[in-house]
Amino acid sequence: MPTVSERALRWGVKPLLFAACLVPFVQLLIGAFSDDLGANPVETVTHTTGDWALRLLLITLAMTPLRRLLGQPWPIRLRRMLGLFVFFYASLHLLTWAWLDQQWLLDEILADIAKRPYVTVGFAAWLLLLPLALTSNRWSMRRLGRQWSRLHRLVYLIAVLGLLHYLWLVKADLLQPLLYALVFGVLMLFRLKRRRQNDGHSVASGVARRQ
Amino acid sequence: MLIRIAKPSDIKSSQITDPQVYASRRAFLKAAAVAGIGTALPAHALVEPQGKTPPMPGLVETPYGKGLQLTDQEDVVSYNNFYEFGTGKADPAANAHTLQTRPWTVKVDGECEAPGEIGIEDILGGIPQEERIYRFRCVEAWAMVVPWAGFSLAELLKRFKPTSRAKYVYFETLYDPKQMPGTRRRVLDWPYREGLRIDEAMHPLSMLVTGVYGHQLPNQNGAPLRLIVPWKYGFKSIKSIVRISFSEDLPETTWWKMAPHEYGFYANVNPQVDHPRWSQKYHRNIGEGLFARKHKTLMFNGYADEVADLYRGMDLKRFY
Numbered sequence: 223m224p225t226v227s228e229r230a231l232r233w234g235v236k237p238l239l240f241a242a243c244l245v246p247f248v249q250l251l252i253g254a255f256s257d258d259l260g261a262n263p264v265e266t267v268t269h270t271t272g273d274w275a276l277r278l279l280l281i282t283l284a285m286t287p288l289r290r291l292l293g294q295p296w297p298i299r300l301r302r303m304l305g306l307f308v309f310f311y312a313s314l315h316l317l318t319w320a321w322l323d324q325q326w327l328l329d330e331i332l333a334d335i336a337k338r339p340y341v342t343v344g345f346a347a348w349l350l351l352l353p354l355a356l357t358s359n360r361w362s363m364r365r366l367g368r369q370w371s372r373l374h375r376l377v378y379l380i381a382v383l384g385l386l387h388y389l390w391l392v393k394a395d396l397l398q399p400l401l402y403a404l405v406f407g408v409l410m411l412f413r414l415k416r417r418r419q420n421d422g423h424s425v426a427s428g429v430a431r432r433q
Numbered sequence: 434m435l436i437r438i439a440k441p442s443d444i445k446s447s448q449i450t451d452p453q454v455y456a457s458r459r460a461f462l463k464a465a466a467v468a469g470i471g472t473a474l475p476a477h478a479l480v481e482p483q484g485k486t487p488p489m490p491g492l493v494e495t496p497y498g499k500g501l502q503l504t505d506q507e508d509v510v511s512y513n514n515f516y517e518f519g520t521g522k523a524d525p526a527a528n529a530h531t532l533q534t535r536p537w538t539v540k541v542d543g544e545c546e547a548p549g550e551i552g553i554e555d556i557l558g559g560i561p562q563e564e565r566i567y568r569f570r571c572v573e574a575w576a577m578v579v580p581w582a583g584f585s586l587a588e589l590l591k592r593f594k595p596t597s598r599a600k601y602v603y604f605e606t607l608y609d610p611k612q613m614p615g616t617r618r619r620v621l622d623w624p625y626r627e628g629l630r631i632d633e634a635m636h637p638l639s640m641l642v643t644g645v646y647g648h649q650l651p652n653q654n655g656a657p658l659r660l661i662v663p664w665k666y667g668f669k670s671i672k673s674i675v676r677i678s679f680s681e682d683l684p685e686t687t688w689w690k691m692a693p694h695e696y697g698f699y700a701n702v703n704p705q706v707d708h709p710r711w712s713q714k715y716h717r718n719i720g721e722g723l724f725a726r727k728h729k730t731l732m733f734n735g736y737a738d739e740v741a742d743l744y745r746g747m748d749l750k751r752f753y
Contacts, residue, residue, distance in 0.1 A: 261507075262575055263722060264723060322724065325727060330712060333712070393573075394516065394620050394621055394691065395520040395620045
């Protein structure tokens with residue numbers, strides 16, 4: 223099992239992960255400045271930011287199973303940064319849509335949110351991300367205590383909404399969104415299995431204690 | 434003598450960017466990219482545009498779309514919807530090289546007196562090929578302006594002598610999983626099928642296309658023979674046609690049958706009828722860049738003067 227020292231985590235893994243998470247954004251910036259985002263640059267930016275918000279969300283949700291698989295606590299230490307990058311890309315995605323795609327035409331924006339289910343769920347997912355991003359600091363954790371973990375369970379709902387958003391917007395080929403949903407399903411199964419094992423353990427240990 | 438009558442669908446010369454200004458901007462951006470950050474660019478940036486197909490000398494000039502600002506050739510041949518080669522916009526240009534376009538015959542049958550087959554060489558050699566500049570509006574709310582080469586669909590249809598029972602014309606794309614990797618999965622109900630009412634098909638604007646930008650069609654654009662109906666959404670303009678059939682009954686067409694509440698048989702460009710998942714009021718012109726303003730979509734894609742009569746008395750909200 224790879225163990226990671228505090229020093230390596232703080233000065234190695236975290237900065238590297240931070241840089242890695244920025245790569246898609248930097249690529250978009252370079253593309254924008256060099257007029258190299260393809261024939262339909264708005265579409266490219268929309269798809270790239272949306273893809274990465276969803277991918278990073280799945281990666282964030284993979285940290286808990288990863289901790290158990292490795293028997294190491296360090297994956298959990300990366301969760302906040304990953305989660306904030308989900309918010310970063312989701313916000314860029316929303317901004318791209320409202321600004322570059324809808325060009326701040328408020329009536330069009332509101333009509334889209336109200337009328338088109340894939341926009342409705344996508345926008346709802348971003349709204350739900352907002353409190354999670356705002357309470358991702360130590361101070362909020364301390365202040366909210368137990369409520370904090372309950373609040374942050376919203377991430378599962380956000381994932382479902384994000385997946386629906388993707389599934390409902392494709393024209394014909396559902397393969398890609400279904401692959402994302404499959405990954406989400408596997409990550410959720412890990413949790414279910416773990417929960418069952420925990421229940422089993424507690425029963426077993428209770429029995430053991432009584433004996 | 435050619436008498437030029439300005440149509441409302443034409444674009445005023447004042448709206449056209451001087452090609453020199455346009456070219457110099459592109460050149461500047463390219464130079465900046467190479468000098469500054471060339472090494473960080475993805476590989477596809479360095480690939481030359483696809484579509485080195487033979488030139489088509491002797492194209493007959495026509496007044497269609499004179500003065501419209503053309504979409505870059507590079508964009509026209511690299512940004513395509515052709516699901517037979519993949520569902521991504523770049524997939525057709527990357528994958529369509531496997532399509533064999535020679536020999537190629539089109540079977541014409543159904544309600545006509547002279548059914549038969551016609552080879553692509555006979556089409557190219559036997560029918561004068563014209564250049565026409567048309568607007569192209571995709572149902573996904575993006576648009577291009579393209580100099581097509583080809584001829585009026587009616588020219589070909591008349592040769593097969595449709596009978597009075599020919600109410601519709603049906604078209605079919607080649608379906609060959611060996612040549613078309615995208616058809617190995619059932620993304621659509623292959624083969625791709627399209628159709629027009631006979632009067633739509635006989636309208637002089639309806640065009641069979643053999644080339645683009647003065648060259649024979651690259652495979653990704655639907656070689657060797659495709660349809661272009663400029664007042665309808667792009668998915669009506671079926672590619673790589675192998676069969677044309679006259680029929681008395683309304684033919685089943687691919688997108689309409691797959692999602693009838695989203696795609697109609699008519700699929701006329703209509704800013705008043707939204708696609709259920711997006712507005713059709715505006716479109717984005719391909720090649721105008723990241724911060725370009727969108728454009729108001731015109732009824733029948735700007736060809737209302739020419740084609741509105743075809744739909745007189747029809748409820749276009751119902752027959753979308």
